Amino acid sequence: MSFRVTILCDNSVGPICGALGEHGFAALIEPSGGEPILFDTGQGATLLHNARLMNKDLSSARTLVLSHGHFDHCGGLLPLLRECGPKTVYAHPGIFAHRHRVKDTGECFPIGIPHERELLEAAGARFELSAEFREIAPGISLTGEVPRATEFETGDQGLYCDCTGQELDSTPDDQSLILETDKGLVVILGCCHAGLVNTLEHVAYLTGRRDVHAVVGGIHLAFCGQEQLERTIAAIKGLKLNKLAASHCTGFAAAARMSRELPKEFQVAMVGYTLEV
Numbered sequence: 602m603s604f605r606v607t608i609l610c611d612n613s614v615g616p617i618c619g620a621l622g623e624h625g626f627a628a629l630i631e632p633s634g635g636e637p638i639l640f641d642t643g644q645g646a647t648l649l650h651n652a653r654l655m656n657k658d659l660s661s662a663r664t665l666v667l668s669h670g671h672f673d674h675c676g677g678l679l680p681l682l683r684e685c686g687p688k689t690v691y692a693h694p695g696i697f698a699h700r701h702r703v704k705d706t707g708e709c710f711p712i713g714i715p716h717e718r719e720l721l722e723a724a725g726a727r728f729e730l731s732a733e734f735r736e737i738a739p740g741i742s743l744t745g746e747v748p749r750a751t752e753f754e755t756g757d758q759g760l761y762c763d764c765t766g767q768e769l770d771s772t773p774d775d776q777s778l779i780l781e782t783d784k785g786l787v788v789i790l791g792c793c794h795a796g797l798v799n800t801l802e803h804v805a806y807l808t809g810r811r812d813v814h815a816v817v818g819g820i821h822l823a824f825c826g827q828e829q830l831e832r833t834i835a836a837i838k839g840l841k842l843n844k845l846a847a848s849h850c851t852g853f854a855a856a857a858r859m860s861r862e863l864p865k866e867f868q869v870a871m872v873g874y875t876l877e878v
């Protein structure tokens with residue numbers, strides 16, 4: 602199958618007149634001959650605006666995926682439902698958990714999904730929740746929960762289940778999308794809280810395939826330690842990826858390192874970036 606993947610929400614904006622950025626992520630997956638699927642919705646300030654600018658009719662995407670229950674991926678769901686009608690929403694059952702970022706200063710900010718499940722359902726969301734690997738459309742699968750197997754992918758140490766900073770939130774609900782394309786697998790990441798190596802190892806386990814052509818999305822290295830960055834880059838170098846298109850929470854320093862270490866493969870996937878595969 603062939604697909605077009607277009608970034609609709611991101612922290613950064615490409616050269617499209619009037620497009621807006623926000624801390625968040627959303628991508629539209631358009632399969633050849635199939636219905637489009639939306640992956641994430643950003644925070645809610647830019648999705649509808651950017652889609653309109655890029656002539657993407659989100660009413661025709663009756664299915665969407667929420668990679669995980671953080672505000673910067675889920676906040677656009679309510680305005681989307683109100684403008685574009687009912688949607689089937691694939692996600693992990695953990696997306697409605699309470700979650701927080703606790704800063705070194707002790708300040709605490711809620712970062713969970715910003716709307717109640719009942720409100721979203723009343724607006725037209727029909728949730729299909731599962732922690733398991735599943736195919737959601739021909740050639741399009743969700744990883745389900747990703748096991749934390751590597752010891753170096755320690756993740757974001759600022760995420761907690763409550764404001765006291767006692768219980769770390771590993772964000773187990775975070776999952777990625779797998780596209781089976783003519784060129785190999787394409788993996789679309791939300792925040793990749795499990796770590797890129799854990800995620801790609803799990804994709805290999807699930808599919809029996811290691812021919813990953815491209816990875817697109819947030820790699821969350823901006824919020825992880827230096828050892829995780831170094832060892833992730835070393836692991837990626839052994840994978841023979843053709844494209845590493847980083848968005849959102851990858852972070853400037855990690856992106857710069859990857860750009861230098863993988864100059865042929867690395868791209869920055871801002872609002873307006875398109876992968877045709």
Ligand SMILES: [Fe+2]
Nearest residue numbers: 671673792850
């Ligand atoms: Fe994020």
Ligand SMILES: [Fe+2]
Nearest residue numbers: 669671792794
């Ligand atoms: Fe996240």
